[in-house]
Amino acid sequence: MLLRLLKFLRWSIPVFVGLLAIWIVGGNFLAAQLEKEIEREIDKFAQQFPETGYNNSALKLQALTAKSGMDLSITPDEFTVDAYISSHPDFNVSITEIQAVQKILKQLEEYLEAQIAISNDQVDPPPEELQRYLASKADTLEAIRNHVLNNEVPQFPVNIAPFLEWDDQYNFSVSLGLVHLQRLLLLDILEKNRRGQTQAASEMLELSWKLNKSLHNQPRFIAHIVTLIVLKKQIDVIRKLDSLPPKWQQRLLEHNYGQSLLTTLELELIFQLRFTQNLDSYSFRQLKEDWLYVEADSEKMLLWWLIFLGPIAKPYYRLAAVDTFQVAKQALAKKQTPNICSSDWAVIDDTLSWWNILDFDQLDVINNSLKGDYAMLELELTQKILQIKELAAKEGKWPQSVPNLESSICPGEKWIYQVSSDNTMSISFSDQPQWLQEKIEKGERPLTYSDSTIPD
Structure with a gap:
């Protein structure tokens, strides 16, 4: 019996080693062939975002805000100029001012949210x-x-090299200093408008809008999420202002936030591709760091397997990365549509190949583009509100009808305008697609607006 076992091992071990060698060599060769087209796509994508630094305007802005306790660095200490900024006295952030900002942030956010919740022109005085x-x-x-x-x-x-090359030592965080500054500006706009300083409020809105444009060229998903956070509050503030110049009606739809978000999602897919391709380089150091954040036993077991499988699993990681990237890219292509309200658009639910168990929720990430599309509908509604207010200011009453209520964001749909018997005007979207209804059910506000105060 023992001799048979030894004989079996004598032949089976070399066969197993041979098959393993074929798998490692052949699998990596196949993956390399499949990766060639992807690498060409990545090179083409990278050409859209050459590495750049701060311009003079941003540096001056940094100096002006530093003394107020707001650090506007997008990726601190990753660029040569950041090292200069951190050591130059003009850019030193005051600890006292940081504490002062932190002290009022919660109250500021609560006040803005309370005013936003009022779906008309009413603005309450801010706390003392x-x-x-x-x-x-x-x-x-x-x-x-x-x-x-x-x-x-x-x-x-702008520097996407760490995403393209998978630099796991890179600081991927984003400073929220710009968000804090924007909240303060929006408070200032509301307060100036409440006090009747409409021209000053309009100028501060110009400032807020231009600052938000500074993130439009950023290729990172998180930067555009910050943009949308600020934009949502800007929209609410704009709706409360009665004397904005007509140019704002055109300006609101100049930038396609949905399309911008789709572009940043492509970088997220590349980042995930590199991460999956390099799972074989997972180390005990990383295990020690990640162990604190993992609770499920199955996930802890996966971390151990990442280390012990090493080069044996390398071909699988690479093939899974290719499969995930290709499926995600196809899903991303489906989002490239001129009509976000079409019935076949909605939520993408494509699936990975049966053998690919490395599901990193890429399709969920892609479906986050709904945030940008919802913002475009909000902007179009705001555009119509400004149009109605302009007509009301000229006529001294709410207009009986409003031209051009067709939706350019959702061709075939329109905005419904009404004036009730108590002289309250309202405007709402004609037909809400399924994805929009689901967002509203999850907490997003409906695409409606009403007001009874006729602008002067």
């Missing part, structure tokens, strides 16, 4: 603490306004 803080920053905000409105759009660094 916010009024005092805003007054203390009046000179700084005025200096920022003068600088930004009289210079080019601030441009922050």
Whole structure:
């Protein structure tokens, strides 16, 4: 019996080793062939985003905001200029000012949310603490306004090389200093408008809008999520202003936020591709770091397998990465449609190949483009609101009818405008697609607006 076992092992071990060698060599060769087309796509994508640094406008803005406790670095300490900024006295962020900002952030957010929840022009006075803080920053905000409105759009660094090459030591965080500054600006706009300083409020809105444009050229998904967070609040503030120039009606739809988000998602797919391709390089150091964040036993077991399988699983990782990337790219292509309300658009639910168990929720990431599409509908609604207010200001009453209510975002749909018997105007979307209904059920506000106060 023992001799038979030894004889079996004598022949089976070399066969197993041979098959393993064929798998490693052949699998990697096949993966390399499949990756060639993907690498060409990645090179083409990378050409859209050459590496750039801060422009002069952004550097000046950094200096103006630093003393107010707001760091506007997009990726701190990753660029040569950031090292300069961190050591130059003009860019030193005051600890006292940081603490002052942190102290009012929660109250500021709560106040803005409360005003946004009022779906008409009403604006309540801010708490005294916010009024005092805003007054203390009046000179700084005025200096920022003068600088930004009289210079080019601030441009922050762009560097996608760490995403393309999978640099796991790179700092992928994004500073929220720009969000804090925007919240303060929106508070200032509402307060100026409440006090009847409509021209000053309009100028500050110009500043806020131009600052948000500074992230339009950023290829990172998180940067565009920040843009949408700010945009949502800008939309709400704009709807409360009665005397905006007509140019705002055109400006609102100049940038396609849905398309921008789709572009950034392609970089996310590349990032995930590189991550999956390099799973065989997972180390004990990374295991120690990730262990604290993993709770499920199955996930902990996966981490151990990532280490012990090593080069044996390398072909599988590469083939799975290719499969995931190709399926995700096909799903991304389906999102390239001129009509986001079409019935066959909605949520993409393509599936990976049966053998690919490395599901990193890429399709869920792609479906996040709904955030940008919803923003476009919100912007179109805001455009119609401004149009109605302009007509009402001229006529001294809500107009009986409004031209051009067809939707350019959803061809075939339109906005429904009505004036009720109590002289309240309302506008709503004609037909909400399934994905929009689901977003509303999950907490997004409906595409409706009403107001009973006729603009002066």
